[in-house]
Amino acid sequence: MAYSDKVVDHYENPRNVGTLDKSDPNVGTGLVGAPACGDVMRLQLRISDEGVIQDAKFKTFGCGSAIASSSLVTEWVKGKTVDEATTITNKEIAKELSLPPVKIHCSVLAEDAIKAAVADFKKKRAERQGAAKATAT
């Protein structure tokens, strides 16, 4: 199957591959997988206390479309607030990369990864606040 130019570009020059420190309280980690194709995707976001995404890194093992989808979202989410980032839909990702119908699930995975990373960050923050409260009282 022929990949679109944008997919090939992201696949050959993936942006923001790597890891952020998982134990950093400002880092949210999203780990998602699609059993249908055996893909696994990790997306990490460093989020400021004001809720702005400062950095994004990913690591994906999967097909070209899955790599391109995650590479693209790392570019898109930087500078956005977490609330803005979670409004990114798989449709936008699929459209930008001209993904064919059989590859739509790759964009779904990337959308899920953003949501999972943000949820992890929020959970960490809630725990931190809970702990702070506990020490204060």
Next chain:
Amino acid sequence: MQLVAPGTTLFDVLGLPRGVDVDKAELERAYRERSLRLHPDRAGKDDPRERRLSLERTALLNEAYKTLRAPEPRAFYLLKLHGLDLLKEEARAVSIPPKVLEEVLQLREQLESARESGDDEQVSALSDRVRVQSATTLSAAQSALRRLEQAPADEAVRVEAAQALARLRYHHRFLEAAEGSDEEDS
């Protein structure tokens, strides 16, 4: 005439009892007998409609044989009969425990770095490990599927079977990647 009646399973196509365990000799025998009976040269040679039907039946028979012959495709097929096709997109409904995903990612990263440093020994050590895991995971899936066959309405068992098979899918992808056939269409 219909090709198959609704509700017919691939087990029915071969005339075998449905289940996780299949008698291999019986399967081979059933396949051979039915193939001979369906041979296009025998069945309605002169009637194009009959001929086409016979070809379709042969294709179905081959599919049944291919699917049921080995334990793994058989297990995936049984889960599909329970309403969950893991090879389709609906597989998204199966949530994979984070622990499993972490393990998958870690193994893939180890494989990648072993590859990059040309450490073939490490590549085959990792593959051996995954092969062992793969056998354990298949047993777990089969055990869940046996219980599911007894109690098809048990959602917890269905999830257990689905998660084990999803994990098995990841093992396979790892082994494919280790053998160098990564990046194919998935």
